[in-house]
Amino acid sequence: MEPQISIHWLAVLASVVAAMVIGFLWYGPVFGKVWAREMKMPPDFKPSSQQMARAMVLQIVGAFLMTYVLAHDVQVWRPSVWNAGEDGAAHVYGFFAGFFIWVGFYVPQHLASVAWENKSWKLFFLNTTNALVTLQTVGMILAHWR
Secondary structure (H helix, E strand, C coil): CCCCCCCCHHHHHHHHHHHHHHHHHHHHHHCHHHHHHHCCCCCCCCCCHHHHHHHHHHHHHHHHHHHHHHHHHHHHCCHHHHCCCCCCCHHHHHHHHHHHHHHHHHHHHHHHHHHHHCCCHHHHHHHHHHHHHHHHHHHHHHHHCC
16 A cells, blocks of 8 residues: 655645744744853854855755655655545644654754764753754644645
């Protein structure tokens, strides 16, 4: 049995925008100073416009890749995709798709940063919580907007 996956591109676009907004708020006005301190950046550090443009492009590419993969993962959780019954509550698919990607990929990656790069536990919790919030938000958008 092969799944019948279809991607809703407007939902992917909305999810990329949501991920960018969450990242801006999380690493900007909400936790930006804490993050910069934990990253050992000087308090007066200001990236150049070229650095900011490069970072934004890379962040958009990363958000798109994460959203595109999560869109497939959300669909795979649905019984209807496998012709195995009717779908239940959409939020369940968004939650589990986002949660298992977070716990299986993001958490281990950030644990490795603590283990091998001497990153702080505060930075670990800051980054992994951001990833969880982002994945849950994107998962819910993709699960509900089919």
